[in-house]
Amino acid sequence: MPGDKRRIQTAVLGSADSEEPLILPLEAIELDAFRREHTEDTFWCGLLLGGCGTQLTTKLYTDRVCHFAHLPDPTGLHVCERRARDVSSAxxxxxxxxxxxxxxxxxxxxxxxxxxxxxxxxxxxxxxxxxxxxxxxxxxxxxxxxxxxxxxxxxxxxxxxxxxxxxxxxxxxxxxxxxxxxxxxxxxxxxxxxxxxxxxxxxxxxxxxxxxxxxxxxxxxxxxGPRSGGTGYRSAAGTPNTAARAKALLRRLADGRKLGSVVVVTGIVEEIRSLGPLDPLIRSQVDQALQDLDQWFAAQAKARRDLFARIDQAVRDQESGRVHQLLLLANATASHERTASEEAIVAAAAEHLADAAARDRAVPRPALPGDVWFAQQRVEKLLANLEGRRTMMTAEMCGLVDRLVREAAIVGDALDPGDQALIERWVARAEASNNQAEARAASRYRLVRGSWTPKEKVSRRLWIARPCPRCGAGAGQNCHATGLLGPHDERIQPILDERRARGLRETCPACGQPPGEACTTTNGGPHTERIAPKNKTAGGTADGPREK
Structure with a gap:
């Protein structure tokens, strides 16, 4: 049965601040036994899980995975911003x-x-x-x-x-x-x-x-070094068994090539060349492996030249996000035996990033809401993953791009222009791939600057309860739009307006804005604490990660 990552699969026992985690069984027959075992226990959306601290109950299904769910909130104001919910979240x-x-x-x-x-x-x-x-x-x-x-x-x-x-x-x-x-x-x-x-x-x-x-x-x-009497590469007479050692080195050589490490492969080659006389069959295998390496080293050298050329071009184009990602890749895979021109390119890239950082510090920026801050960190990680992979399957690449643009949609206007350019390049690559199903998944989130919509901030149970004024979909129906995962903007905007009006009736505990004044968020919307003051997360506030 496929897992649903949107469902809560972990909780803590006894109280909101408990450190005792547990995982809910996914199958209905297992959940029955689980309920009998925990008859006297209570389950909570734990603060140490990044949860809201409210009580959970168990949901049993036979047609999909079982999961935890929040107890119904009679006020309808409850908002849980817990991001990690799968089996690894605890x-x-x-x-x-x-x-x-x-x-x-x-x-x-x-x-x-x-x-x-x-x-x-x-x-x-x-x-x-x-x-x-x-x-x-x-x-x-x-x-x-x-x-x-x-x-x-x-x-x-x-x-x-x-x-x-x-x-x-x-x-x-x-x-x-x-x-x-x-x-x-x-x-x-x-x-x-x-x-x-x-x-x-x-x-x-x-x-x-x-x-x-x-x-x-x-x-x-x-x-x-091998100990006397050991089982290393030595025969019973104590003389080196070069044939066994040669076979082991050939296996390590194959692993080193898969690793893509010139340093590792070069060291193994030196060990191979230091071997003594070999059996003709083994010698032919060694010679063939060394001969094949010429083409491999040439390919690695070309990849290295291309990498530094890309860094140089990114600096010329003033794409700070791309410079940052490529420089990380160069430091990880090409930090050994750099030529003078490579060192010059790295120095220019480092200087560019330092200048960009200085410009950023000179321009005061408003504090980011907590969910935006965490989404921004996930965007950086996903970009580093994509930029750092030399090869990957098309489906895997498109899946990463789909996740990337989901997170970028949460960041919205706070997205770095350099990251924006990188994301658009990866989206275009996904859309041009042969994997049409995955490409369509990426194109559903086509990036258009300035058109971000905070759909993920509005629960489906809220917008599905009202009709869509744009496409005419009735209450309980999805919007009539091919390939659109969520509702039309016109369907969720009234909910956002109601939240904003409700929040303006009180002083914001996050930024201190008095009644009637908008919060100091990047999008003008209210802080989470202003909408539901009792629901705070453990992982951070609306203005960023909480300091210890």
């Missing part, structure tokens, strides 16, 4: 619970902290100056690799540049797997040209030199 709470249990089991004196933005970062700190861990569950906060006090642990989908991976020899990763109505924490070790190996948290330990997994111990042992 992962930070599961990580905190598992980390606390692990500290107790290991007899480590320490503490676990949830950091902003909520749901993205979890810190594990030890006493006595031992290096702590910072778990990046998503890419909202960039990891710091040279901090002596914090060691990064990346989420399974958080990217790491090849140079960092090679320089550090390995990086830690974290993922969570569903187990019934809970989530199980897994710790991984990623190293160059080898698959990520995953372990349970109780298989890991802290050492004076940092966090260790079984894979890390193996990597460090290999770096120190």
């Amino acid at each position: 992962d930070h709470l599961y990580v905190k619970s598992a980390a606390i249990a692990w500290l107790l089991d290991q007899d480590h004196p320490g503490a676990v902290h949830l950091r902003e933005p909520l749901g993205s970062v979890v810190d594990i700190a030890w006493e006595h100056g031992v290096r702590g861990l910072r778990l990046h569950l998503d890419g909202a906060v960039a990891p710091v690799w040279d901090d002596d006090l914090i060691e990064p642990v990346l989420g399974a989908k958080v990217p790491v540049d090849v140079d960092t991976l090679v320089r550090r020899r390995y990086v830690h990763r974290v993922r969570l797997d569903s187990a019934g109505t809970s989530r199980r924490v897994r710790i991984g070790t990623q190293a160059p040209a080898r698959d990520t190996e995953w372990f349970s948290l109780d298989e890991c330990h802290m050492s004076p030199d940092g966090f260790r997994t079984p894979a890390v111990e193996e990597i460090l042992a290999a770096r120190r």
